[in-house]
Amino acid sequence: MRVPLLDLSEQYRTLAKPIRTEIDAVLASQRFILGPQVEAFEKAICTYCGTPHAIGVSSGTDALLAILMALEIGRHDAVITTAYTFFATAGCIARVGARPVFVDIDPATGNISPAAIQRYIAENCQANADGGLKTKSGEKIRAIVPVHLFGLCSEMDAIHQISERYQLDVIEDAAQSIGAEYRFGERAAKAGTMGEAGYFSFYPSKNLGAAGDAGMIVCRDEELATRLRVLRQHGMEPRYYHQVIGGNFRLDEIQAAILKVKLPHLDSWSAARRAAADFYRQEFTRLGLTKRIGLPAEPHRNRGLTNHHIYHQYVIRTAKRDQLREQLAKREIDTAIYYPLGLHEQKCFSYLGYKKGDLPETERAARETLALPIYPEVSREAQRYVVGAIAEFFE
Numbered sequence: 398m399r400v401p402l403l404d405l406s407e408q409y410r411t412l413a414k415p416i417r418t419e420i421d422a423v424l425a426s427q428r429f430i431l432g433p434q435v436e437a438f439e440k441a442i443c444t445y446c447g448t449p450h451a452i453g454v455s456s457g458t459d460a461l462l463a464i465l466m467a468l469e470i471g472r473h474d475a476v477i478t479t480a481y482t483f484f485a486t487a488g489c490i491a492r493v494g495a496r497p498v499f500v501d502i503d504p505a506t507g508n509i510s511p512a513a514i515q516r517y518i519a520e521n522c523q524a525n526a527d528g529g530l531k532t533k534s535g536e537k538i539r540a541i542v543p544v545h546l547f548g549l550c551s552e553m554d555a556i557h558q559i560s561e562r563y564q565l566d567v568i569e570d571a572a573q574s575i576g577a578e579y580r581f582g583e584r585a586a587k588a589g590t591m592g593e594a595g596y597f598s599f600y601p602s603k604n605l606g607a608a609g610d611a612g613m614i615v616c617r618d619e620e621l622a623t624r625l626r627v628l629r630q631h632g633m634e635p636r637y638y639h640q641v642i643g644g645n646f647r648l649d650e651i652q653a654a655i656l657k658v659k660l661p662h663l664d665s666w667s668a669a670r671r672a673a674a675d676f677y678r679q680e681f682t683r684l685g686l687t688k689r690i691g692l693p694a695e696p697h698r699n700r701g702l703t704n705h706h707i708y709h710q711y712v713i714r715t716a717k718r719d720q721l722r723e724q725l726a727k728r729e730i731d732t733a734i735y736y737p738l739g740l741h742e743q744k745c746f747s748y749l750g751y752k753k754g755d756l757p758e759t760e761r762a763a764r765e766t767l768a769l770p771i772y773p774e775v776s777r778e779a780q781r782y783v784v785g786a787i788a789e790f791f792e
């Protein structure tokens with residue numbers, strides 16, 4: 398049996414008709430950029446996330462770039478984030494001229510560790526007279542970018558406490574976790590709505606995927622939302638008068654129309670992913686494999702919330718990761734490694750001066766994690782086959 402990591406063909410088959418109708422309507426209207434479809438999709442995201450503002454953009458990457466520009470984060474600034482993430486998170490920080498500061502992860506979840514943020518601040522920063530923070534090399538710490546990795550929210554309560562104390566903005570990278578919930582203080586909050594701004598990616602393989610590149614920013618502050626809308630169009634307001642330097646960060650009408658058809662199904666897809674994750678856990682437990690492999694954590698504080706995890710990826714851990722992966726490939730089971738190298742060890746960031754050993758948990762995760770096939774339509778038969786092949790490997 399061949400088991401792909403992700404297969405969206407069945408999902409498309411069930412929605413092909415309404416999607417094609419919407420695409421035809423956009424073609425007939427001959428309006429392709431920032432029109433009624435984008436506006437309607439932005440409204441739908443506001444309702445879904447329970448947030449007052451949503452700004453459709455060209456990708457998740459451009460979303461973060463625009464947010465950093467809107468907050469005027471740039472040269473002589475630093476931003477605290479995780480090195481165990483997709484490149485875009487830190488790439489954007491560097492592109493606006495700020496210094497990415499990498500702190501280690503919580504090995505249980507793979508998300509940024511609030512204790513590691515605290516430790517970094519205590520050991521490497523000085524408080525200014527105004528209560529803000531400066532790094533040893535003199536940059537002002539401006540923000541924290543937690544990444545809600547694999548569909549699970551970071552520890553936002555603890556991160557919020559740190560950001561309040563030191564006047565830092567929180568920008569949530571929710572590229573992999575649209576719809577995921579977290580018990581934030583007393584309320585159940587959706588990913589992306591707990592900081593100054595948050596963003597989603599609609600890259601085709603994300604849980605809500607477009608037919609190309611697309612992204613969305615959400616925020617509470619109206620002024621910030623206005624600034625982001627202006628930045629999305631080259632800082633232009635009114636037409637051909639440029640107040641600030643922005644970019645082309647616009648969302649296409651066709652992508653918005655497609656996403657608008659798919660959004661109402663997102664929660665049922667997340668539920669199906671969760672059911673698949675439950676089945677993996679049940680089977681691994683039944684076969685006594687939980688002593689050999691680490692399963693994804695489901696933090697206790699989010700119990701009772703429907704979307705406590707949306708399983709963008711189902712990632713297990715084992716010290717024998719590479720051998721296991723080879724064996725699964727022989728059985729025609731696709732797997733993936735997210736991520737094989739921490740960002741602090743990437744060549745392009747060598748100027749930041751990190752070395753191997755600086756982020757031990759990130760480095761261990763990069764050696765041990767393996768993503769197994771998961772998508773809403775994955776069959777129990779396919780999952781049984783995957784678990785069976787893993788059991789066989791450890792026998």
Ligand SMILES: *Cc1c(COP(=O)(O)O)cnc(C)c1O
Pocket residue numbers: 456457458459482483485486544570572573597598599600610611612
């Ligand atoms: C996908 C992703 C991004 C970038 O989104 P794009 O739409 O591909 O630009 C950023 N951060 C994380 C964690 C991602 O997974």
